[in-house]
Amino acid sequence: MKSKSFKFGAVAAVLIAVAALSGCQTQPTTYQTSYGYQGCQNCGVVQQVQQIYIQQQGSNNSGLGTVLGAVAGGLLGSTVGHGRGNTAAIVGGAVIGGVVGNKVGQANSQPAGTTPAWQIVVRMDNGQYATVTQVPNPGVRPGDYVVISNNQVYPR
Template identity: 85%
Template sequence: MKSKSVKYGAVMALMVAVAALSGCQTQPTTYQTTYASRVCQSCGVVQQVQQIYIQQQGTNNSGIGTVIGAVAGGLLGSTIGHGRGNTAAIVGGAVVGGVVGNKVGQANSQPAGTVPAWQIIVRLDNGQYATVTQVPNPGVRPGDYVVISNNLVYPR
């Protein structure tokens, strides 16, 4: 009798061990990463760099200067005098401030003209070509690996 219970116990112990160990079996890992997801969509190799000249629009700050000067002059004029004298001081301060502000605004304006720029042709990792024209010198040469970000080329 004893041998049946030992056999039965051994079989039960083996079944418990198999059941316990089957829960520990690891499943094979599958990677779903494709080549396209690993490619930088805005990276590539510089094919050509050429310095060009582009037309840049000027800025005219004289209007802004006039308004700021007139307001400042009017505020300063309001601190002078009483009654009619105060009104005259406000008007006079606004006029003088507007003229001074206009001159300061003109001095800070930039004329229109041509500026040097760089045109960079990049063969992207996905096989397409991108042409970027930018004013700051990119500091790259043909064969350099670069990234395009915010319409500017940067060495990578």
């Protein structure tokens, strides 16, 4: 009984730590120039927003489907017969399971293609330019004041 309460306590401690850290958010770093202007290192004004298309690699699940199907077929085949009949059932189940799993994996694969993305040019507070390409629509327009965080543009 002691091990169950230890496991529960450990899980509870991990969940509390995750909850505490998930509320943490770093604020943009500010700086002061020689003429008194206080700016933000990661902030700037949007100069241009352009929708583009980026290449997306497809996913191929046929290999995984083959392996999972062969294992499942082999396990099911092991429940049939005795001796040599059992061995034949295991091999046959694995082969048939592999073929079926391959077909299921191919059906669930995604083809390669293009994904809409947005390219945002930002004139940073320090005078430099930054170009960010991101998949989620940032919802900003030229002239908007934004912050760049984790290679994403957010309205400020």
